[in-house]
Amino acid sequence: MADHAGDHDSLAETVMEKISDKLQGHDSSSSDSEDDHADKPSADAVKAKIYRLFGRERPVHKVLGGGKPADIFLWRDKKVSGAVVGFATTIWVLFELMEYHLLTLVCHILILALAISFLWSNASTFINKSPPQIPSVILPQDTVLNVASALRIEINRTLAVLREIASGKDVKKFLAVIAGLWVLSVMGNSFNFLTLFYLIVVLLHTVPMLYEKYEDQVDAFAEKAEAEIMKQYAVLNEKYLSKIPKGPLKDKKLA
Template identity: 70%
Template sequence: MADHEESKVESMMDKITEKLHGDSSSSSSSDSDDDKKSSPSTSPLKSKVYRLFGREKPLHKVLGGGKPADVFLWRNKKISAGALGVATAIWVLFELLEYHLLTLVCHALILALAVLFLWSNASTFINKSTPHIPEVHIPKEPVLEFASALRIEINQAFAVLREIAAGKDLKMFLSVIAGLWVLSLVGSYCNFLTLFYIAFVVLHTVPVMYEKYEDQVDAFAEKAMIEIKKQYAVFDAKVLSKIPRGPLKGKKNA
């Protein structure tokens, strides 16, 4: 009788332990499910972050990558500062001092040839080696690559101008007209060299500042684009929609 009682107690204890194990496993599985649900890996994708001009690549890639992008983004401060200094010196020489390109080239050649000529002849009297004058030649491959890249960009520009002239995109047409008008106003106040220098300085300052304050600029640009789209919609409803475009559809159907 005692053995029967003991076996009964043992069976009850086994059932209790099994139940406890089952509850703990179910709770752990439910916890793991909750963790999976709350984990960011399985959460839906976040809304796409707005980037200026709709770019998806990093700014370094947008600028073409390689050494030019490194110069514009000041990856090497010495090279970037040197390029900006040379551009500033050229602008001061030709614009402020009113130096001419042909005069500058001739004076530089006169000075270089005179120094090398005197050095080469004086080396025999002062027992020193003659100056090493390197052979300078323009390599073929970089010139062809530059010409090919320039040809592609010019063809793309012509294709865009053709689409605009065909009247397919009114928004693009208005944007290009406004840009050309602003450029004509700037050109009336400064010559080509000054305009080129301004563009060079802008390329050396604006990209690096934008990369530093990218998030703030993109947030402000998003708000500005929303407002511009609202104003364009109003302008389109009040003005552009009332402009006749070709023959009426009713006449075509008739």
């Protein structure tokens, strides 16, 4: 009986020890999870403090739209990206280096296509082959209306931005737009429209890809450059811009 009672007591002690161990493990895990939750905002705060170019908060792919155009610019679809750059290069070579004209090129392409189709259709009866199936191409009305609507929205947005800049409310934006237009005028004086368009296509397919690959180094350099630019702008604003009259004084009384 005594042995049976001792075994019962040892069994009860073992069960109590296991329960206490589980409770302690649960408390430690809950405390660890609380510590993790306490540390997470600090990690997010540190991540939020990282400088990104132009105040960017989203990945480059999302900034570019996050769809098929972004995949093409970032070379996620290498075949399509290569085809776009190759087509732009071919057009530039034809019109710029070989001095081809657009109307001449279109006419030659149509002559070649119509001649091949005509000869194939008439020769199919002699060579016992089916004539070519020429597809019927029709522009859908919805697509045309969507494109026109998108262009209208972008044009109205551009006009609104230009109106805001011309009103003199934001000196910084005014100077940035003037500098951008001046750079475009210099480039337009150095290159013709086709070459400028080709350069823009090449830049769109190289700069975003390289920036996404080396964004940490570029952002660090841009942070230093922006700090220096803001310092020079503060000096310029203190010496000259702040002294420019912005309109009639509010305290001026009519005679």
